[in-house]
Amino acid sequence: MDDEPPNHPEFISLINEYYQNLLGYQLEQTSLQQIPESKWEKFSTQRGLNPNSSGIYLPRNQTAVIQDGNQLSLFHEYFGHGLYCEQSLLGRKLIDLEKKLLEEEKIKFSNKQFTLDDLDNFRLQNDIFNELDNFRKQNLIQYELFATWTEYLLCKEFNFKNKFEKKYDLFCKEDKEVVDSVVNFSESYGNLAMFYKLGLARRTTPERVKKLLEDIYGEKLQEVKFILLYGSKKPFSDIDVFMIGENPQESHSDWLDVKMQSPRNLKKGIENFDVRTLIPLMNGEFIFGDEKYFEQAKEQVLSQEITNESIKHNLKWSARMQRLRNENLNDDFLKNKFEKYSQTYLANALALKKGKKLFNKEDLILYSQSEVDIIERRNRKNAT
Amino acid sequence: MQLENLMGYQPRVQGIQTTYFVARDLENLSASALYNGDKDYGKFIDESIRFDDHEPYGEHLNYEVKLNLTGEKSGRQLGLTNVHIPFGSPDVKSGS
Numbered sequence: 001m002d003d004e005p006p007n008h009p010e011f012i013s014l015i016n017e018y019y020q021n022l023l024g025y026q027l028e029q030t031s032l033q034q035i036p037e038s039k040w041e042k043f044s045t046q047r048g049l050n051p052n053s054s055g056i057y058l059p060r061n062q063t064a065v066i067q068d069g070n071q072l073s074l075f076h077e078y079f080g081h082g083l084y085c086e087q088s089l090l091g092r093k094l095i096d097l098e099k100k101l102l103e104e105e106k107i108k109f110s111n112k113q114f115t116l117d118d119l120d121n122f123r124l125q126n127d128i129f130n131e132l133d134n135f136r137k138q139n140l141i142q143y144e145l146f147a148t149w150t151e152y153l154l155c156k157e158f159n160f161k162n163k164f165e166k167k168y169d170l171f172c173k174e175d176k177e178v179v180d181s182v183v184n185f186s187e188s189y190g191n192l193a194m195f196y197k198l199g200l201a202r203r204t205t206p207e208r209v210k211k212l213l214e215d216i217y218g219e220k221l222q223e224v225k226f227i228l229l230y231g232s233k234k235p236f237s238d239i240d241v242f243m244i245g246e247n248p249q250e251s252h253s254d255w256l257d258v259k260m261q262s263p264r265n266l267k268k269g270i271e272n273f274d275v276r277t278l279i280p281l282m283n284g285e286f287i288f289g290d291e292k293y294f295e296q297a298k299e300q301v302l303s304q305e306i307t308n309e310s311i312k313h314n315l316k317w318s319a320r321m322q323r324l325r326n327e328n329l330n331d332d333f334l335k336n337k338f339e340k341y342s343q344t345y346l347a348n349a350l351a352l353k354k355g356k357k358l359f360n361k362e363d364l365i366l367y368s369q370s371e372v373d374i375i376e377r378r379n380r381k382n383a384t
Numbered sequence: 385m386q387l388e389n390l391m392g393y394q395p396r397v398q399g400i401q402t403t404y405f406v407a408r409d410l411e412n413l414s415a416s417a418l419y420n421g422d423k424d425y426g427k428f429i430d431e432s433i434r435f436d437d438h439e440p441y442g443e444h445l446n447y448e449v450k451l452n453l454t455g456e457k458s459g460r461q462l463g464l465t466n467v468h469i470p471f472g473s474p475d476v477k478s479g480s
Contacts, residue, residue: 058414113404136416
Protein backbone atom coordinates (compact mmCIF):
# COMPACT_ATOMS: atom_id res chain seq x y z
CA MET A 1 0.00 0.00 0.00
CA ASP A 2 2.97 2.30 0.58
CA ASP A 3 3.59 2.28 -3.18
CA GLU A 4 0.11 3.56 -3.98
CA PRO A 5 -0.15 7.19 -5.13
CA PRO A 6 -0.96 9.23 -2.00
CA ASN A 7 -4.42 10.73 -1.60
CA HIS A 8 -5.64 9.30 -4.89
CA PRO A 9 -9.41 9.73 -5.43
CA GLU A 10 -9.88 5.96 -5.51
CA PHE A 11 -8.09 5.68 -2.19
CA ILE A 12 -10.36 8.35 -0.68
CA SER A 13 -13.41 6.45 -1.99
CA LEU A 14 -12.08 3.28 -0.40
CA ILE A 15 -11.86 4.98 3.00
CA ASN A 16 -15.35 6.44 2.60
CA GLU A 17 -16.61 2.95 1.83
CA TYR A 18 -14.94 1.71 5.02
CA TYR A 19 -16.75 4.41 7.04
CA GLN A 20 -20.06 3.67 5.33
CA ASN A 21 -19.82 0.00 6.27
CA LEU A 22 -18.68 0.64 9.84
CA LEU A 23 -20.79 3.65 10.81
CA GLY A 24 -23.57 3.84 8.23
CA TYR A 25 -22.36 7.20 6.88
CA GLN A 26 -19.39 8.77 5.18
CA LEU A 27 -18.04 12.24 4.45
CA GLU A 28 -20.55 14.25 2.45
CA GLN A 29 -20.06 17.96 3.05
CA THR A 30 -16.29 18.19 3.52
CA SER A 31 -14.05 19.49 0.73
CA LEU A 32 -10.39 18.66 0.23
CA GLN A 33 -7.82 21.07 -1.15
CA GLN A 34 -4.22 20.07 -1.65
CA ILE A 35 -1.53 22.74 -1.85
CA PRO A 36 1.96 22.07 -3.25
CA GLU A 37 4.54 22.11 -0.47
CA SER A 38 6.43 24.95 -2.18
CA LYS A 39 3.38 27.21 -2.00
CA TRP A 40 2.25 26.27 1.50
CA GLU A 41 3.91 29.12 3.37
CA LYS A 42 2.59 31.79 1.01
CA PHE A 43 -0.86 30.28 1.13
CA SER A 44 -1.05 30.15 4.91
CA THR A 45 0.57 33.49 5.75
CA GLN A 46 -1.64 35.37 3.29
CA ARG A 47 -4.68 34.08 5.12
CA GLY A 48 -3.35 34.54 8.61
CA LEU A 49 -2.98 30.79 9.16
CA ASN A 50 -0.13 28.99 10.88
CA PRO A 51 2.46 28.12 8.20
CA ASN A 52 4.22 25.61 10.48
CA SER A 53 1.36 23.18 10.23
CA SER A 54 1.21 20.48 7.57
CA GLY A 55 -2.55 20.76 7.34
CA ILE A 56 -5.48 22.93 8.38
CA TYR A 57 -9.18 22.32 8.73
CA LEU A 58 -11.43 25.31 8.12
CA PRO A 59 -14.83 24.83 9.80
CA ARG A 60 -16.42 27.83 8.06
CA ASN A 61 -16.43 26.20 4.63
CA GLN A 62 -15.83 22.65 5.93
CA THR A 63 -12.61 22.38 4.00
CA ALA A 64 -9.48 20.42 4.77
CA VAL A 65 -6.41 22.07 3.28
CA ILE A 66 -3.32 19.88 3.25
CA GLN A 67 0.12 19.84 1.74
CA ASP A 68 0.03 17.89 -1.48
CA GLY A 69 0.49 14.18 -0.90
CA ASN A 70 0.66 14.31 2.89
CA GLN A 71 -1.24 11.18 3.86
CA LEU A 72 -1.34 11.73 7.61
CA SER A 73 -2.77 15.22 7.03
CA LEU A 74 -5.40 13.69 4.77
CA PHE A 75 -6.37 11.36 7.60
CA HIS A 76 -6.20 14.06 10.30
CA GLU A 77 -7.79 17.07 8.58
CA TYR A 78 -10.11 15.57 6.01
CA PHE A 79 -11.31 12.35 7.61
CA GLY A 80 -10.68 13.36 11.22
CA HIS A 81 -11.88 16.93 11.58
CA GLY A 82 -14.13 16.61 8.53
CA LEU A 83 -16.11 13.66 9.88
CA TYR A 84 -16.21 15.08 13.40
CA CYS A 85 -17.68 18.36 12.19
CA GLU A 86 -20.29 16.54 10.10
CA GLN A 87 -21.30 13.84 12.55
CA SER A 88 -20.83 15.10 16.11
CA LEU A 89 -22.74 17.72 18.07
CA LEU A 90 -19.52 19.50 19.10
CA GLY A 91 -18.40 19.67 15.48
CA ARG A 92 -21.77 20.83 14.21
CA LYS A 93 -21.90 23.63 16.76
CA LEU A 94 -18.49 24.89 15.65
CA ILE A 95 -19.76 25.10 12.09
CA ASP A 96 -23.02 26.78 13.12
CA LEU A 97 -21.16 29.46 15.06
CA GLU A 98 -18.81 30.03 12.11
CA LYS A 99 -21.77 30.50 9.77
CA LYS A 100 -23.45 32.95 12.15
CA LEU A 101 -20.24 34.93 12.41
CA LEU A 102 -19.87 34.90 8.63
CA GLU A 103 -23.28 36.56 8.23
CA GLU A 104 -22.27 39.38 10.58
CA GLU A 105 -18.92 39.81 8.81
CA LYS A 106 -20.64 40.01 5.44
CA ILE A 107 -22.76 42.88 6.68
CA LYS A 108 -19.77 44.68 8.19
CA PHE A 109 -17.49 44.32 5.16
CA SER A 110 -19.98 44.52 2.32
CA ASN A 111 -18.75 46.65 -0.58
CA LYS A 112 -15.37 47.47 0.93
CA GLN A 113 -11.85 46.12 1.04
CA PHE A 114 -10.37 45.00 4.32
CA THR A 115 -7.18 43.53 5.74
CA LEU A 116 -6.73 40.66 8.20
CA ASP A 117 -6.10 43.27 10.91
CA ASP A 118 -9.48 44.89 10.13
CA LEU A 119 -11.11 41.48 10.38
CA ASP A 120 -9.33 40.64 13.64
CA ASN A 121 -10.38 43.95 15.20
CA PHE A 122 -13.99 43.36 14.23
CA ARG A 123 -13.95 39.81 15.56
CA LEU A 124 -12.45 40.73 18.92
CA GLN A 125 -15.44 42.94 19.64
CA ASN A 126 -18.00 40.51 18.29
CA ASP A 127 -20.00 38.34 20.73
CA ILE A 128 -20.40 35.43 18.33
CA PHE A 129 -16.66 35.37 17.66
CA ASN A 130 -15.93 35.32 21.38
CA GLU A 131 -18.41 32.48 21.89
CA LEU A 132 -16.86 30.61 18.96
CA ASP A 133 -13.33 31.19 20.21
CA ASN A 134 -14.18 29.96 23.71
CA PHE A 135 -16.06 26.98 22.34
CA ARG A 136 -13.13 26.01 20.12
CA LYS A 137 -10.66 26.30 22.98
CA GLN A 138 -12.88 24.35 25.38
CA ASN A 139 -13.26 21.46 22.95
CA LEU A 140 -9.89 21.52 21.22
CA ILE A 141 -8.82 18.34 22.97
CA GLN A 142 -11.88 16.52 21.64
CA TYR A 143 -11.30 17.72 18.06
CA GLU A 144 -7.60 16.91 18.11
CA LEU A 145 -7.88 13.59 19.91
CA PHE A 146 -10.46 12.39 17.43
CA ALA A 147 -8.35 13.52 14.47
CA THR A 148 -5.19 11.92 15.89
CA TRP A 149 -7.02 8.69 16.64
CA THR A 150 -8.36 8.80 13.06
CA GLU A 151 -4.75 8.88 11.85
CA TYR A 152 -4.03 5.80 13.95
CA LEU A 153 -7.19 4.02 12.78
CA LEU A 154 -6.71 4.64 9.07
CA CYS A 155 -2.99 3.88 9.19
CA LYS A 156 -3.87 0.56 10.83
CA GLU A 157 -6.78 -0.30 8.55
CA PHE A 158 -4.97 0.62 5.34
CA ASN A 159 -1.48 -0.68 6.15
CA PHE A 160 0.37 2.56 6.87
CA LYS A 161 1.11 1.75 10.48
CA ASN A 162 4.76 2.75 10.15
CA LYS A 163 3.73 6.30 9.19
CA PHE A 164 1.75 6.76 12.39
CA GLU A 165 4.54 5.18 14.44
CA LYS A 166 7.05 7.70 13.06
CA LYS A 167 4.76 10.57 14.00
CA TYR A 168 4.01 9.04 17.40
CA ASP A 169 7.73 8.90 18.19
CA LEU A 170 7.83 12.69 17.95
CA PHE A 171 5.07 13.21 20.54
CA CYS A 172 6.09 14.36 23.99
CA LYS A 173 5.57 12.02 26.97
CA GLU A 174 2.25 13.59 28.03
CA ASP A 175 0.86 13.50 24.50
CA LYS A 176 1.89 9.88 24.16
CA GLU A 177 0.05 9.04 27.39
CA VAL A 178 -3.19 10.54 26.16
CA VAL A 179 -2.90 9.02 22.68
CA ASP A 180 -2.04 5.65 24.27
CA SER A 181 -5.17 5.73 26.37
CA VAL A 182 -7.37 6.39 23.32
CA VAL A 183 -5.66 3.69 21.30
CA ASN A 184 -5.93 1.23 24.21
CA PHE A 185 -9.61 1.98 24.51
CA SER A 186 -10.27 1.29 20.82
CA GLU A 187 -8.15 -1.86 20.93
CA SER A 188 -10.02 -3.12 24.02
CA TYR A 189 -13.59 -2.22 23.07
CA GLY A 190 -13.50 -1.81 19.29
CA ASN A 191 -13.60 1.02 16.80
CA LEU A 192 -17.36 1.53 16.94
CA ALA A 193 -17.17 2.00 20.70
CA MET A 194 -14.45 4.61 20.20
CA PHE A 195 -16.45 6.56 17.60
CA TYR A 196 -19.52 6.52 19.83
CA LYS A 197 -17.60 7.35 22.98
CA LEU A 198 -16.13 10.39 21.22
CA GLY A 199 -19.62 11.59 20.35
CA LEU A 200 -20.17 10.58 16.73
CA ALA A 201 -23.68 9.87 15.49
CA ARG A 202 -24.97 6.38 16.26
CA ARG A 203 -26.84 4.97 13.29
CA THR A 204 -27.94 1.84 15.03
CA THR A 205 -29.00 -1.28 13.21
CA PRO A 206 -29.23 -4.75 14.80
CA GLU A 207 -26.11 -5.79 12.85
CA ARG A 208 -24.09 -2.75 13.93
CA VAL A 209 -25.08 -3.08 17.59
CA LYS A 210 -24.28 -6.78 17.50
CA LYS A 211 -20.79 -5.92 16.26
CA LEU A 212 -20.43 -3.26 18.98
CA LEU A 213 -21.44 -5.71 21.71
CA GLU A 214 -19.21 -8.48 20.35
CA ASP A 215 -16.24 -6.12 20.56
CA ILE A 216 -17.10 -5.03 24.11
CA TYR A 217 -18.16 -8.35 25.63
CA GLY A 218 -16.14 -10.80 23.55
CA GLU A 219 -16.85 -14.46 24.24
CA LYS A 220 -19.19 -13.67 27.12
CA LEU A 221 -21.80 -12.76 24.55
CA GLN A 222 -22.16 -16.40 23.60
CA GLU A 223 -23.66 -17.08 27.03
CA VAL A 224 -26.71 -14.84 26.61
CA LYS A 225 -30.17 -16.16 25.76
CA PHE A 226 -31.08 -13.21 23.55
CA ILE A 227 -30.35 -9.53 23.00
CA LEU A 228 -32.73 -6.77 21.89
CA LEU A 229 -32.21 -3.23 20.63
CA TYR A 230 -34.86 -0.79 21.82
CA GLY A 231 -35.29 2.86 22.80
CA SER A 232 -35.37 5.97 20.65
CA LYS A 233 -32.51 4.96 18.31
CA LYS A 234 -31.79 8.64 17.70
CA PRO A 235 -28.23 9.37 16.47
CA PHE A 236 -27.24 11.31 19.58
CA SER A 237 -29.18 9.34 22.18
CA ASP A 238 -27.72 6.42 24.05
CA ILE A 239 -28.02 2.94 22.58
CA ASP A 240 -30.52 0.93 24.62
CA VAL A 241 -29.87 -2.79 24.77
CA PHE A 242 -31.83 -5.45 26.66
CA MET A 243 -29.96 -8.65 27.39
CA ILE A 244 -31.26 -11.91 28.85
CA GLY A 245 -28.56 -14.12 30.34
CA GLU A 246 -26.52 -14.82 33.44
CA ASN A 247 -22.98 -13.75 32.78
CA PRO A 248 -22.46 -10.51 30.79
CA GLN A 249 -22.64 -7.49 33.03
CA GLU A 250 -24.72 -4.39 32.69
CA SER A 251 -23.02 -1.40 31.11
CA HIS A 252 -24.18 2.15 31.45
CA SER A 253 -22.72 5.30 29.99
CA ASP A 254 -24.01 8.33 28.14
CA TRP A 255 -23.83 6.42 24.86
CA LEU A 256 -24.53 2.78 25.77
CA ASP A 257 -27.12 1.48 28.21
CA VAL A 258 -27.18 -2.32 28.50
CA LYS A 259 -29.87 -3.66 30.80
CA MET A 260 -29.48 -7.24 31.81
CA GLN A 261 -31.94 -9.77 33.27
CA SER A 262 -31.51 -13.41 34.14
CA PRO A 263 -34.01 -15.86 32.57
CA ARG A 264 -35.51 -16.27 36.06
CA ASN A 265 -36.08 -12.53 36.40
CA LEU A 266 -37.44 -12.35 32.87
CA LYS A 267 -40.07 -14.92 33.87
CA LYS A 268 -40.91 -12.96 37.03
CA GLY A 269 -40.99 -9.69 35.11
CA ILE A 270 -43.43 -11.14 32.59
CA GLU A 271 -45.69 -12.59 35.28
CA ASN A 272 -45.76 -9.25 37.10
CA PHE A 273 -46.20 -7.16 33.93
CA ASP A 274 -43.14 -5.25 35.12
CA VAL A 275 -42.45 -2.22 32.91
CA ARG A 276 -38.69 -2.75 33.02
CA THR A 277 -39.23 -6.13 31.38
CA LEU A 278 -42.20 -5.44 29.17
CA ILE A 279 -41.13 -2.20 27.51
CA PRO A 280 -37.88 -3.59 26.05
CA LEU A 281 -39.30 -7.06 25.46
CA MET A 282 -42.37 -5.92 23.54
CA ASN A 283 -40.70 -3.07 21.62
CA GLY A 284 -37.19 -4.38 21.06
CA GLU A 285 -35.61 -5.49 17.80
CA PHE A 286 -34.02 -8.91 17.94
CA ILE A 287 -30.22 -8.72 17.63
CA PHE A 288 -28.80 -12.04 18.67
CA GLY A 289 -29.54 -15.36 20.40
CA ASP A 290 -32.46 -17.75 20.63
CA GLU A 291 -35.23 -16.09 18.61
CA LYS A 292 -37.77 -18.80 19.46
CA TYR A 293 -37.24 -18.21 23.19
CA PHE A 294 -37.75 -14.47 22.58
CA GLU A 295 -40.98 -15.01 20.62
CA GLN A 296 -42.32 -17.35 23.29
CA ALA A 297 -41.66 -14.75 25.97
CA LYS A 298 -43.63 -12.16 23.99
CA GLU A 299 -46.41 -14.60 23.38
CA GLN A 300 -46.72 -15.25 27.10
CA VAL A 301 -47.15 -11.51 27.77
CA LEU A 302 -49.96 -11.30 25.23
CA SER A 303 -51.77 -14.43 26.35
CA GLN A 304 -51.51 -14.33 30.14
CA GLU A 305 -54.18 -12.76 32.30
CA ILE A 306 -53.74 -9.63 34.36
CA THR A 307 -53.69 -10.45 38.04
CA ASN A 308 -54.16 -8.38 41.20
CA GLU A 309 -50.60 -9.32 42.13
CA SER A 310 -49.24 -7.73 38.96
CA ILE A 311 -51.16 -4.50 39.65
CA LYS A 312 -49.82 -4.43 43.23
CA HIS A 313 -46.32 -5.14 41.96
CA ASN A 314 -46.39 -2.07 39.70
CA LEU A 315 -47.84 0.11 42.45
CA LYS A 316 -45.15 -1.02 44.90
CA TRP A 317 -42.39 -0.30 42.43
CA SER A 318 -43.84 3.11 41.65
CA ALA A 319 -43.63 3.95 45.36
CA ARG A 320 -40.12 2.52 45.60
CA MET A 321 -38.93 4.55 42.62
CA GLN A 322 -40.44 7.65 44.15
CA ARG A 323 -38.49 6.98 47.33
CA LEU A 324 -35.27 6.51 45.36
CA ARG A 325 -36.01 9.76 43.55
CA ASN A 326 -36.35 11.57 46.87
CA GLU A 327 -33.07 10.08 48.06
CA ASN A 328 -31.24 11.42 45.01
CA LEU A 329 -32.44 15.01 44.81
CA ASN A 330 -28.87 16.24 44.39
CA ASP A 331 -28.22 14.13 41.32
CA ASP A 332 -30.36 15.31 38.39
CA PHE A 333 -29.62 12.20 36.35
CA LEU A 334 -30.74 9.78 39.03
CA LYS A 335 -33.59 11.98 40.21
CA ASN A 336 -35.08 12.18 36.71
CA LYS A 337 -34.46 8.52 36.03
CA PHE A 338 -36.30 7.39 39.16
CA GLU A 339 -39.08 9.91 38.68
CA LYS A 340 -39.77 8.61 35.17
CA TYR A 341 -39.71 5.03 36.39
CA SER A 342 -42.14 5.91 39.17
CA GLN A 343 -44.54 7.55 36.69
CA THR A 344 -44.32 4.64 34.27
CA TYR A 345 -44.95 2.03 36.98
CA LEU A 346 -47.93 4.00 38.25
CA ALA A 347 -49.35 4.43 34.75
CA ASN A 348 -48.93 0.71 34.13
CA ALA A 349 -50.75 -0.16 37.36
CA LEU A 350 -53.64 2.12 36.33
CA ALA A 351 -53.79 0.61 32.85
CA LEU A 352 -53.66 -2.96 34.16
CA LYS A 353 -56.45 -2.18 36.60
CA LYS A 354 -58.60 -1.22 33.62
CA GLY A 355 -57.59 -4.42 31.83
CA LYS A 356 -55.28 -2.66 29.38
CA LYS A 357 -51.90 -4.02 28.34
CA LEU A 358 -49.78 -1.08 27.18
CA PHE A 359 -46.15 -1.70 26.31
CA ASN A 360 -44.96 1.69 25.18
CA LYS A 361 -43.70 4.30 27.65
CA GLU A 362 -45.36 7.18 25.80
CA ASP A 363 -48.67 5.31 25.58
CA LEU A 364 -48.52 4.63 29.30
CA ILE A 365 -47.86 8.25 30.21
CA LEU A 366 -50.61 9.47 27.85
CA TYR A 367 -52.98 6.94 29.34
CA SER A 368 -52.23 8.03 32.91
CA GLN A 369 -52.69 11.69 31.92
CA SER A 370 -56.08 10.93 30.40
CA GLU A 371 -57.05 9.08 33.58
CA VAL A 372 -56.01 12.08 35.66
CA ASP A 373 -58.12 14.32 33.41
CA ILE A 374 -61.14 12.08 33.92
CA ILE A 375 -60.68 12.13 37.69
CA GLU A 376 -60.27 15.92 37.73
CA ARG A 377 -63.38 16.41 35.59
CA ARG A 378 -65.29 14.08 37.88
CA ASN A 379 -64.09 15.98 40.96
CA ARG A 380 -65.09 19.33 39.43
CA LYS A 381 -68.50 17.95 38.53
CA ASN A 382 -69.02 16.63 42.07
CA ALA A 383 -67.94 19.96 43.54
CA THR A 384 -70.59 21.81 41.54
CA MET B 385 -3.12 23.92 -10.77
CA GLN B 386 -2.84 27.49 -9.50
CA LEU B 387 -3.27 28.08 -5.80
CA GLU B 388 -5.93 30.68 -6.47
CA ASN B 389 -7.95 28.19 -8.50
CA LEU B 390 -7.64 25.68 -5.72
CA MET B 391 -9.01 28.11 -3.20
CA GLY B 392 -11.62 29.53 -5.56
CA TYR B 393 -10.70 33.14 -4.85
CA GLN B 394 -7.81 35.53 -5.30
CA PRO B 395 -6.97 37.99 -2.55
CA ARG B 396 -5.32 41.14 -3.82
CA VAL B 397 -1.82 41.80 -2.51
CA GLN B 398 -0.53 45.36 -2.21
CA GLY B 399 3.08 45.88 -1.19
CA ILE B 400 5.05 43.18 0.59
CA GLN B 401 2.93 42.52 3.68
CA THR B 402 -0.65 43.61 3.28
CA THR B 403 -3.29 41.51 1.60
CA TYR B 404 -6.66 43.08 0.86
CA PHE B 405 -9.84 41.06 0.84
CA VAL B 406 -13.42 41.67 -0.26
CA ALA B 407 -16.66 40.33 1.23
CA ARG B 408 -16.80 37.18 -0.90
CA ASP B 409 -13.36 36.17 0.48
CA LEU B 410 -14.94 35.85 3.94
CA GLU B 411 -16.24 32.39 3.04
CA ASN B 412 -12.62 31.20 3.18
CA LEU B 413 -11.46 33.11 6.26
CA SER B 414 -12.45 30.71 9.00
CA ALA B 415 -12.26 32.09 12.52
CA SER B 416 -11.71 28.73 14.20
CA ALA B 417 -9.16 26.91 12.05
CA LEU B 418 -7.91 23.63 13.47
CA TYR B 419 -4.25 22.94 12.85
CA ASN B 420 -2.53 19.62 12.63
CA GLY B 421 -0.12 19.74 15.51
CA ASP B 422 -1.99 22.47 17.37
CA LYS B 423 -2.38 20.42 20.47
CA ASP B 424 -0.86 20.08 23.85
CA TYR B 425 -2.62 17.14 25.37
CA GLY B 426 -0.47 17.39 28.48
CA LYS B 427 -2.15 20.54 29.66
CA PHE B 428 -5.56 18.92 29.34
CA ILE B 429 -4.74 15.80 31.30
CA ASP B 430 -6.24 16.91 34.58
CA GLU B 431 -9.38 18.36 33.14
CA SER B 432 -10.31 16.18 30.21
CA ILE B 433 -11.24 12.66 29.34
CA ARG B 434 -8.83 9.93 30.30
CA PHE B 435 -9.07 6.55 28.66
CA ASP B 436 -7.26 4.43 31.17
CA ASP B 437 -7.53 0.65 31.27
CA HIS B 438 -9.38 0.81 34.54
CA GLU B 439 -11.69 3.61 33.53
CA PRO B 440 -12.24 3.10 29.84
CA TYR B 441 -15.31 5.25 29.57
CA GLY B 442 -14.03 8.32 31.38
CA GLU B 443 -14.61 8.88 35.03
CA HIS B 444 -16.55 12.09 34.60
CA LEU B 445 -19.19 10.21 32.64
CA ASN B 446 -19.60 7.57 35.30
CA TYR B 447 -22.31 7.80 37.84
CA GLU B 448 -21.04 4.58 39.30
CA VAL B 449 -24.04 3.90 41.43
CA LYS B 450 -25.33 0.43 41.95
CA LEU B 451 -28.51 0.35 43.86
CA ASN B 452 -29.78 -2.67 45.63
CA LEU B 453 -33.21 -2.88 47.12
CA THR B 454 -32.25 -0.57 49.95
CA GLY B 455 -30.64 1.96 47.66
CA GLU B 456 -27.14 1.11 48.82
CA LYS B 457 -24.30 2.14 46.52
CA SER B 458 -21.62 -0.26 45.35
CA GLY B 459 -18.95 -0.83 42.68
CA ARG B 460 -18.66 -0.53 38.94
CA GLN B 461 -18.71 -2.92 36.06
CA LEU B 462 -16.74 -2.51 32.86
CA GLY B 463 -15.90 1.00 33.95
CA LEU B 464 -19.23 2.18 32.65
CA THR B 465 -21.85 4.13 34.50
CA ASN B 466 -23.72 1.58 36.47
CA VAL B 467 -27.21 2.30 37.67
CA HIS B 468 -28.66 -1.08 38.37
CA ILE B 469 -31.92 -1.83 40.07
CA PRO B 470 -32.35 -5.53 40.74
CA PHE B 471 -35.53 -7.32 39.91
CA GLY B 472 -37.85 -9.28 42.10
CA SER B 473 -40.64 -8.26 44.36
CA PRO B 474 -39.67 -5.37 46.57
CA ASP B 475 -39.17 -6.33 50.15
CA VAL B 476 -41.05 -3.52 51.79
CA LYS B 477 -39.95 -4.48 55.29
CA SER B 478 -36.23 -4.46 54.66
CA GLY B 479 -36.20 -1.90 51.87
CA SER B 480 -38.24 0.94 53.27
